[in-house]
Amino acid sequence: xxxxxxxxxxxxxxxxxxxxxxxxxxxxxxxxxxxxxxxxxxxxxxxxxxxxxxxxxxxxxxxxxxxxxxxxxxxxxxxxxxxxxxxxxxxxxxxxxxxxxxxxxxxxxxxxxxxxxxxxxxxxxxxxxxxxxxxxxxxxxxxxxxxxxxxxxxxxxxxxxxxxxxxxxxxxxxxxxxxxxxxxxxxxxxxxxxxxxxxxxxxxxxxxxxxxxxxxxxxxxxxxxxxxxxxxxxxxxxxxxxxxxxxxxxxxxxxxxxxxxxxxxxxxxxxxxxxxxxxxxxxxxxxxxxxxxxxxxxxxxxxxxxxxxxxxxxxxxxxxxxxxxxxxxxxxxxxxxxxxxxxxxxxxxxxxxxxxxxxxxxxxxxxxxxxxxxxxxxxxxxxxxxxxxxxxxxxxxxxxxxxxxxxxxxxxxxxxxxxxxxxxxxxxxxxxxxxxxxxxxxxxxxxxxxxxxxxxxxxxxxxxxx
Ligand code: UD1
Numbered sequence: 001x002x003x004x005x006x007x008x009x010x011x012x013x014x015x016x017x018x019x020x021x022x023x024x025x026x027x028x029x030x031x032x033x034x035x036x037x038x039x040x041x042x043x044x045x046x047x048x049x050x051x052x053x054x055x056x057x058x059x060x061x062x063x064x065x066x067x068x069x070x071x072x073x074x075x076x077x078x079x080x081x082x083x084x085x086x087x088x089x090x091x092x093x094x095x096x097x098x099x100x101x102x103x104x105x106x107x108x109x110x111x112x113x114x115x116x117x118x119x120x121x122x123x124x125x126x127x128x129x130x131x132x133x134x135x136x137x138x139x140x141x142x143x144x145x146x147x148x149x150x151x152x153x154x155x156x157x158x159x160x161x162x163x164x165x166x167x168x169x170x171x172x173x174x175x176x177x178x179x180x181x182x183x184x185x186x187x188x189x190x191x192x193x194x195x196x197x198x199x200x201x202x203x204x205x206x207x208x209x210x211x212x213x214x215x216x217x218x219x220x221x222x223x224x225x226x227x228x229x230x231x232x233x234x235x236x237x238x239x240x241x242x243x244x245x246x247x248x249x250x251x252x253x254x255x256x257x258x259x260x261x262x263x264x265x266x267x268x269x270x271x272x273x274x275x276x277x278x279x280x281x282x283x284x285x286x287x288x289x290x291x292x293x294x295x296x297x298x299x300x301x302x303x304x305x306x307x308x309x310x311x312x313x314x315x316x317x318x319x320x321x322x323x324x325x326x327x328x329x330x331x332x333x334x335x336x337x338x339x340x341x342x343x344x345x346x347x348x349x350x351x352x353x354x355x356x357x358x359x360x361x362x363x364x365x366x367x368x369x370x371x372x373x374x375x376x377x378x379x380x381x382x383x384x385x386x387x388x389x390x391x392x393x394x395x396x397x398x399x400x401x402x403x404x405x406x407x408x409x410x411x412x413x414x415x416x417x418x419x420x421x422x423x424x425x426x427x428x429x430x431x432x433x434x435x436x437x438x439x440x441x442x443x444x445x446x447x448x449x450x451x452x453x454x455x456x457x458x459x460x461x462x463x464x465x466x
Contacts, residue, residue, distance in 0.1 A: 018236045028198045031175075034103050039224050060078050103175065126169050129173075157182070186213065190230060244267060248410070366381075
């Protein structure tokens, strides 16, 4: 079993790049199934969810290859229309393949994605939209079978909630439907504009993606293209929060700062100094973070639900009481119980989480409850005194590429280990040796933020500059 082991209290310092957006890469890879030709997708992150999408494409009869961060999909010989149960279970967002399969093969078979670690994830909006585009649906014991023998036909569709996945499925399905589709109350996430940019480069006619009304004029076929996925705004946000919790000074490069528009005021309220340019954000955190009075998750451009758990972790050591309201998913506080084990003071009632900042956390053995909640526990581990051992690492690998390497490049003491018992013994020997050699330095010679658990971190102002 793999673990991530963190020895906390190391101030993060330095510069990183983030990988391509998972939430863009997934619908774009799904959309390649609609293309009668070869799609070359660059900046495709190395994540288990992306690997699952690649397996689905291969199962559908597409020829897929990957070189580093480029995935090439030749869908010209696609001959399948079914996603087997095992692959549906491997990636919960595999429903985003529905529109592409149906558009290309005129039929699609899949099972319902089932429950999810962040609450029930119904797909009613996806199903009803496909029916509005002319597909017939038969449902039997969790199996969904769609048919559209004469192809799909454009329609006026209004979503009752701006679901990201449903918006993507509709855009993909409508791209080659007959006639015009007008989608209102569409989600406005940057990943939707990225998907539309890819499809338009393939010959689609999609207007208004990124706004709440999207107009899609169906075209007969799509041709191959080459596309670069946008940077991952959620990963960028997560690393900024990790920097903040360690009193760090970090720069995140090659991102689109406007995509982090809702996080920046929150970081400022927490006392962080921020500098942004067209492609980067630099953060310098204060000796003690301030509380953030109220954060509400909302559809884009509001505060992203995917950043809620990492923010909760950061606020556990802020000075004062912070409140977060989760408006998107009904059960997205599974990390809270684990944060309490670090010594955090958190209470959750319904959709509201109240975090009373404590002076310090103490490392624990803990398990990632889900993707973002898992990284939240890593953030707690970075702030905590002592050792944190995290299991359930496979959740984190769904959305963050080699997070231990990224954090280590910033000076964190974070490792992925296969055999925790053996690593622990080696670490203790190293500490003992370091103590013998130089009683004032840490085992790895890195700058330690503080050595005294009961008082909060003493800041070295020279490390922060003026
Ligand atoms: C996408 C993101 C996910 C993010 C979420 C919200 C991907 C791969 N995943 O997920 O990281 O947390 O957006 O920003 O892009 N709903 C229904 N019926 C439906 C569809 C959704 O009731 O048919 C509800 C969901 O239960 C949830 C809310 O709508 O409460 C938002 O879901 P949605 O926007 O669809 O999220 P996903 O596309 O699944």
